[in-house]
Amino acid sequence: MAHRPQNKVLQETASIDRDSFEPAYAQLAGILRQSMADGLLRPGDQLPSEAQLVERYGVSPMTVRRAINILADQGVVVAEQGRGTFVKPVAMSAATFQLGQLENLFGNREGTTVQLLEARIIAADERVARKLAIREGKRTIYIRRLLWNSGEPAFYHREYLVYDPTRPIVEAELEVTALQQLFSGSSESLLKHGEISIDATLLDEEESRLLKATQPMAAFCFEHLFYDFDDRPVSWGWFIGRADRLRFTTQVGLLLG
């Protein structure tokens, strides 16, 4: 059963409300999204052409384009130059998970605290030196923190910082007392970019003890490597949290309906 791109007539009932607080482009995007949710436009179908939408809804071409661009950015339609705009099938691979979801998990920021377990200067071993792009044996700041939420340990954080008196990064990091600071980038204005990866691991003995977990226990590990404005690494570390207390969820396909 092959798809035949179709150009169905949209419900004429919907129209743009010029007195609404919602911009015309957003209203139009919503109308089109609703048509897909209602099944009037199915995956593979062709949307009405821009000229048709301009005439039907009484808006300018730029407004139509903006509405379609929004849907294209959301991944629900795909525009092909010279052919038309088509409804995309729902694809599992399009799913995106946002690390910011974890902040919701901590709900009220009042209940979250940061406990400094250790902060000392140590010489970089081969692994640390490679990650921070410094020579082996050079001094680094090693920080261990335990992040609490509602009286329960939520994350165990370990971090290596380049020790450089000319860079104020260390002082900024040591001043971190709130979880919010850690997740929003503690030394905000000093960092240019970073790489973050997510891994599934087993808690080792120390991690289990700190996180009050039984072994064996699965855990999420968020590794981060941040760079300054000279593109030099300044911070390498991991957040480790019990998997049974963390969960990422996301939606694919049509959100409204």
Next chain:
Amino acid sequence: MAHRPQNKVLQETASIDRDSFEPAYAQLAGILRQSMADGLLRPGDQLPSEAQLVERYGVSPMTVRRAINILADQGVVVAEQGRGTFVKPVAMSAATFQLGQLENLFGNREGTTVQLLEARIIAADERVARKLAIREGKRTIYIRRLLWNSGEPAFYHREYLVYDPTRPIVEAELEVTALQQLFSGSSESLLKHGEISIDATLLDEEESRLLKATQPMAAFCFEHLFYDFDDRPVSWGWFIGRADRLRFTTQVGLLLG
């Protein structure tokens, strides 16, 4: 050391090339991004106003707005009505992970195959009935698959499908022979939307055996629940893959530089 929003002069060397294949709005977005990467615009700084950018680069207001919208969508600047547009600090919570990254992991699609382990009709237990919104005891299709890559087992997939002769979903699912089909939504045009969540777990005995893993072993579990165009659940299942063979990585902050 508080941030003072600043409006620095951008390098005049950069300008819009009207003969380029790259659209003006993209060039302007790139110029602004480069200014941030070069440190001319730091987190907290205020971008030149739209009117200034219009004059400086000789483009229309709509083109400037589009460039800024792109940067705002990417999360590197934030526009505040009546105040100005400002460079956002790099935030770890802004990190997003795309499930589509896993497709790269499978590189050449040729080396991937789908092995059907089992497909049979079983009565829904309480858990399955709740997820699929059917009555307990109703018939469902239970499918077990092993997904191979380069001669190694990569994912173990289990799935429950609502058994309904009026819905062609089952036939479509059983025809799946390629990994690509599974990740891009096998029964594309029949599915309206879905929820996907990612979890870290331990492999049980059966999973370890199928995935040729030693125990205990951490694993990623991708749970999915797909709905049809009547918003009825049709498919519930999980992909389980060894954590030591999977990794999600992403960037935050400025990508170019």
Next chain:
DNA sequence: AAGTGGTCTAGACCACTAT
């Protein structure tokens, strides 16, 4: 009052695809 971003128009020209 002045400056900022937010929206929108009514066209224009171009590149691409299909017939």
Next chain:
DNA sequence: TAGTGGTCTAGACCACTTT
């Protein structure tokens, strides 16, 4: 050749923030 999406203009008006 006709139809499609892609880009762009040169303004306009509005809402909001700051002075």
